[in-house]
Amino acid sequence: MASGTARCAYVAGTFDTKGRELAFLRQCLERLGMRVTTVDLSTSGKPSPASVHPREVARHHPQGESAVFGSDRGVAMEAMAQAFERFLLTRRDLGGIISAGGSGGTSMATQGMRALPVGVPKMMVSTMASGDTRPYVGPSDICMMYSVTDVQGIHRISELVLANAANALAGMIAHPPARSGVARPAIGLTMFGVTTPCVQAVTKRLEEDCDCLVFHATGVGGQSMEKLADSGLIVGAIDVSTTEIADEIVGGTLSAGPTRLDAFARHALPYVGSCGALDMVNFGTWDSVPERFKGRTLYRHNPNVTLMRTSADECRRIGEFIAGKLNAMRGPVRFLIPEGGVSAIDRPGQPFHDPQADRALFAAIEAGFRTGHDRKLQRLPLHINDEAFADALVVAWKDAASRPAGGMRQA
Known part of the structure; x- marks a missing residue:
């Protein structure tokens, strides 16, 4: 301008x-x-x-x-x-x-x-x-x-x-603001409450090299990160928490819309993604859950937020959606699947632990994903909040960001 x-x-x-x-x-x-x-x-x-x-x-x-x-x-x-x-x-x-x-x-x-x-x-x-x-x-x-x-x-x-x-x-x-004195390239990361340990670990590992901008994946959060990609203000993303897609597919309240992930089809930026909080769909108070979902596995996150566990069929559709979007991306792509669970409440003994639904999600992504020289999918026997999974995300980011298609240009 x-x-x-x-x-x-x-x-x-x-x-x-x-x-x-x-x-x-x-x-x-x-x-x-x-x-x-x-x-x-x-x-x-x-x-x-x-x-x-x-x-x-x-x-x-x-x-x-x-x-x-x-x-x-x-x-x-x-x-x-x-x-x-x-x-x-x-x-x-x-x-x-x-x-x-x-x-x-x-x-x-x-x-x-x-x-x-x-x-x-x-x-x-x-x-x-x-x-x-x-x-x-x-x-x-x-x-x-x-x-x-x-x-x-x-x-x-x-x-x-x-x-x-x-x-x-x-x-x-x-009086326009002075241009930021931060020389590190800016990257976007998505976080939800149930993926916080993972994102905090990733940002801690990258903070000396990158200006880490964390977005709360509440619908507008994912949109905001992609708006910055369109504005040339970030050089890529570590999209840990793609949970907004579950709300879009199933009909929750925190959808980022059907165009989620499209910014990375418009711009050849390095993209590292994962399955964070795809085990849940968001609604408001307990009474606000639609009648057709009343018999489902529900979890009262707080008085104003009720979570619903995604079913195996819904997870399959979510996975197909994600694979299609990943295939349209123009830059280096790395997608990491945490086989041990996708959120803090998707572990053994936790209310959303459902290995069958997770397997449906992972299988749909893997089946639809088009691999290539700079397009890689990894399945890891880890939970999304494990320190080792954060390490893997950092390695994937450094690998993707070093590729000539995206590069680590400064925002």
Whole structure:
């Protein structure tokens, strides 16, 4: 993105319904000495006062602007959001972006914001910011500010909130953070509570050579790690805890979506993976477990988290999913299978110990995995939290990272 004096503040939103509020944001930024570009995301076809007309944005839709402007408002807004995402990626002077709106405007603006690299300032003033913001923020570093009142009119409350938001964006653009002085290459690792000993052991062994970024595998964690891969901020991953895939396949609450692992098909980065916590699917309180699962092996992790043991059939499907994703990866691949168990509660005497289900998982991965010169699968007679398994992961990482396809370039 842009740097220095070329850095421009973008004000985006639906100028047909939020024109006064967006204009106030522009004025606040200009008073602070910011160069401002306004971008209209309206789909009504009304005249636009913005620097960038809605039709200019709409032309970035894969099917052209005709795909954006139609009689169905919902379809038009969805198409405009897609066009806006592609539009933003073409801008070379973008130093930061701000928007204000309700649910529709927030959905459109944040879809574009999520496409921008981590570190580019992003501010969203929204009526939705006091609720569940995951659909809007996702794995990105969007700042959500609750509008307090509706985004409708300039009055004593909206002036305060919008001005603070504009000031925050201006500060982020005018005073970008100093580049990290850490010279070690950054790598991503995924951890869950039941794989913590393994990940802690791996990071301890690598901390002198690598800047270890650990992500909690709660759905957005895996997405965030892959967002950093897309942004060029990590050089590879030791994906110990692929548990989010179990939630995606079975229907738990902590899925990272069907695109989990796809970042490593887009980028030839070294990838070391394992089966961490694939023995479990996550739900909320005990009463929140769907009726169809009531007869299954359940474990009360805490009052707000209930775990369900994956069955042999589910493990087979999870393994097939993982193998397919591994086969699409472009960089060096090492996948390590811990035959002694995949989580702290998957040991003899523990509630999720189920050798038959584990064997189904391991067999499906092994059967589907395409081996090659730089694509290796290892089955080890170890538990995932054994020190020796952490040692094996470190050896696999050093081997994969030394290969020319991924390399240990610095982020």
